[in-house]
Amino acid sequence: MIGPAAALAAALLLVLAALPAARADPVRGARVFQRCYACHSVVRGEVKLPGPNLSGVLGRRAGSLPGFRFSPAMIEAGAARGLVWTRATLDAFLAKA
Numbered sequence: 001m002i003g004p005a006a007a008l009a010a011a012l013l014l015v016l017a018a019l020p021a022a023r024a025d026p027v028r029g030a031r032v033f034q035r036c037y038a039c040h041s042v043v044r045g046e047v048k049l050p051g052p053n054l055s056g057v058l059g060r061r062a063g064s065l066p067g068f069r070f071s072p073a074m075i076e077a078g079a080a081r082g083l084v085w086t087r088a089t090l091d092a093f094l095a096k097a
């Protein structure tokens with residue numbers, strides 16, 4: 001189990017990872033991630049929120065977190081089209097969200 005400070009740091013890393021390095025802004029990232037906390041935990045193994053846990057999402061195949069009921073589209077993106085969450089693919093996904 002990790003504490004709230006570590007969870008926030010993980011959240012910041014996630015948001016920063018989605019931004020091109022030149023534009024990375026931790027303060028803005030923390031503010032933006034407030035919207036994500038409603039649905040996504042970044043505490044490893046926590047499953048109480050409606051979205052998939054984002055702990056360790058970098059490098060994970062889309063729609064592959066065990067035990068989460070993803071949409072057919074997300075499962076297909078990962079399983080059939082090979083989408084893996086990287087800084088670049090997260091950036092593209094989040095820019096459209």
Ligand code: HEC
Pocket residue numbers: 032033035036037038039040050051052054057060061062063064065069070071072073074075085090094
């Ligand atoms: C209203 C709830 C909600 C909010 C707010 C939300 N998400 Fe999600 N998110 C979901 C759900 C539900 C899914 C699964 C979608 C699917 O299966 O198609 C998801 C999927 C994802 C995935 C793919 C995870 C995987 O394992 O494939 C990422 C990455 C993600 N969200 C990031 C974010 C970020 C970053 C934010 C904030 C900017 C955010 N989400 C805000 C509900 C939410």
